[in-house]
Amino acid sequence: LRPPDASGLKIAITAGPTLEPIDPVRYLSNHSSGKMGYALASAAAERGADVTLISGPVNLDTPPGVTRIDVNSALEMSEAANRLAEHIDVFIGCAAVADYRVAQAAEHKLKKTPGRDELTLTLVKNPDIIAEIAARPPASGRPYVVGFAAETRDLETYARDKLTRKKLDMIVANDVSQDGVGFGSDHNAALLLWRDADGSPSQRRELPTQTKPAMAAAILDIILGCLAKRHDT
Numbered sequence: 634l635r636p637p638d639a640s641g642l643k644i645a646i647t648a649g650p651t652l653e654p655i656d657p658v659r660y661l662s663n664h665s666s667g668k669m670g671y672a673l674a675s676a677a678a679e680r681g682a683d684v685t686l687i688s689g690p691v692n693l694d695t696p697p698g699v700t701r702i703d704v705n706s707a708l709e710m711s712e713a714a715n716r717l718a719e720h721i722d723v724f725i726g727c728a729a730v731a732d733y734r735v736a737q738a739a740e741h742k743l744k745k746t747p748g749r750d751e752l753t754l755t756l757v758k759n760p761d762i763i764a765e766i767a768a769r770p771p772a773s774g775r776p777y778v779v780g781f782a783a784e785t786r787d788l789e790t791y792a793r794d795k796l797t798r799k800k801l802d803m804i805v806a807n808d809v810s811q812d813g814v815g816f817g818s819d820h821n822a823a824l825l826l827w828r829d830a831d832g833s834p835s836q837r838r839e840l841p842t843q844t845k846p847a848m849a850a851a852i853l854d855i856i857l858g859c860l861a862k863r864h865d866t
């Protein structure tokens with residue numbers, strides 16, 4: 634059986650961590666490897682899609698045929714995503730975007746102050762990139778929006794809340810408390826929740842533990858199936 638074809642589709646995928654500067658030599662970040670986003674980009678390009686990866690700093694090669702935009706901070710990632718939004722059919726938010734950034738990164742390297750044992754950093758909230766894209770009015774070009782949720786408990790409840798609150802079309806939820814899956818691993822297990830053609834978030838599929846490339850192919854099949862249904866209605 635041939636997998637569904639994605640030729641003619643334009644897809645943007647955010648991947649990896651963001652890096653939030655503290656001063657010119659220090660930053661706040663997280664352990665996202667970028668592997669899941671890169672596997673999705675690779676699978677989509679293999680099926681003929683026109684794929685742009687908006688990538689935080691990761692140690693991965695750009696998959697063949699994929700256009701890559703390198704960014705560091707969440708603000709840079711947001712700008713790149715919003716710039717592309719009206720030109721794409723599908724937006725997949727796979728990046729582990731830092732929820733907060735340092736309010737005012739220092740212009741010069743922070744120095745230790747003799748006699749001061751504490752340093753306070755003030756953080757401010759970053760934009761929720763995927764919610765920004767999902768909030769676009771259809772008339773100004775709103776793509777089909779797929780989010781990810783990494784949870785350590787109450788997977789389905791939190792994922793369902795994110796799907797509805799962020800107005801996503803689909804969410805891929807990972808239980809990162811399980812050994813050997815998720816962050817940094819080559820494997821993943823997921824619960825997919827998505828909306829049916831009338832918009833109600835009633836669809837559900839569990840994807841058992843498998844390699845990230847295999848999971849990327851399975852997720853892509855479901856996305857392409859949804860797009861085909863939307864086209865038919």
Ligand code: C5P
Pocket residue numbers: 647707726727728729730731732759760761762763764779780781782783795
């Ligand atoms: O709320 P939470 O961070 O768990 O949501 C995860 C989903 O939201 C992922 O798809 C992630 O890429 C996206 N996200 C985002 N911008 C943020 C935070 C999360 O696009 N500032």
